[in-house]
Amino acid sequence: MVDLRRVDDHSKSGSVGFIDRRSFMQTGLRVGAAVALTAAAGATALKLHADDTVWQIDPGLCVSCGLCETECVLLPSAVKCVHSYGICGYCNLCFGYLQPNQTEQNTAVENQMCPTSAIKRTLVEGPYYEYRIDESLCVGCAKCVKGCTTFGNGAMHLQIRHDVCVNCNECTIARACPTRAFSRRDAATPYKIKAMGSGKEGT
Numbered sequence: 064m065v066d067l068r069r070v071d072d073h074s075k076s077g078s079v080g081f082i083d084r085r086s087f088m089q090t091g092l093r094v095g096a097a098v099a100l101t102a103a104a105g106a107t108a109l110k111l112h113a114d115d116t117v118w119q120i121d122p123g124l125c126v127s128c129g130l131c132e133t134e135c136v137l138l139p140s141a142v143k144c145v146h147s148y149g150i151c152g153y154c155n156l157c158f159g160y161l162q163p164n165q166t167e168q169n170t171a172v173e174n175q176m177c178p179t180s181a182i183k184r185t186l187v188e189g190p191y192y193e194y195r196i197d198e199s200l201c202v203g204c205a206k207c208v209k210g211c212t213t214f215g216n217g218a219m220h221l222q223i224r225h226d227v228c229v230n231c232n233e234c235t236i237a238r239a240c241p242t243r244a245f246s247r248r249d250a251a252t253p254y255k256i257k258a259m260g261s262g263k264e265g266t
């Protein structure tokens with residue numbers, strides 16, 4: 064029996080905290096944080112054998128339809144937004160974070176994309192901001208994913224969090240998903256995180 068409950072702190076909180084300019088520009092924060100996210104493998108609320116399988120989303124197939132929020136047997140959904148720092152532009156005008164049609168660009172709640180204010184942003188320096196997902200607030204609605212994918216690098220994407228998911232035999236979201244983005248994968252590598260360089264998922 065393998066206890067897969069270990070959760071990487073970066074991936075759980077979605078944050079590496081405040082970043083000074085030297086760290087950001089010189090020590091390759093983007094690479095480091097991407098690796099931290101990728102290391103999210105292994106977290107689950109269940110005790111699983113390493114050769115068990117779990118459900119996961121292929122972010123390359125997801126079209127942000129919104130059903131991940133409403134079709135899960137859990138409320139809130141076990142699907143959460145995950146942020147890949149390795150492919151994030153650290154943009155000031157982030158369309159995962161801000162509504163695209165706001166008349167004044169400011170971070171008032173009504174201008175934010177996220178309906179639960181789960182996306183937190185921290186100034187790095189100059190025009191660069193770090194975006195962190197508070198998964199305790201995320202309902203998996205994919206609004207930020209749609210904005211980030213349409214106008215940005217697609218750094219924000221959805222994953223089933225295995226510290227929450229109860230690993231149903233038949234995932235109700237998988238059944239409803241219009242693009243068949245769900246599949247079973249090894250419990251030892253339960254995430255498909257978008258990776259640096261390829262813009263596609265990694266493990």
Ligand code: SF4
Pocket residue numbers: 120124125126127128129130131205221236239240241242243244245
């Ligand atoms: S149901 Fe499928 S397409 Fe819709 S948000 Fe979830 S993974 Fe994406």
Ligand code: SF4
Pocket residue numbers: 143144176177178179180181182196200201202203204205206207208
């Ligand atoms: S917009 Fe939706 S998916 Fe994105 S962080 Fe907020 S609740 Fe989660």
Ligand code: SF4
Pocket residue numbers: 118134135136137140141142223227228229230231232233234235236237
């Ligand atoms: S397997 Fe069950 S708990 Fe997990 S995401 Fe699918 S419906 Fe939700």
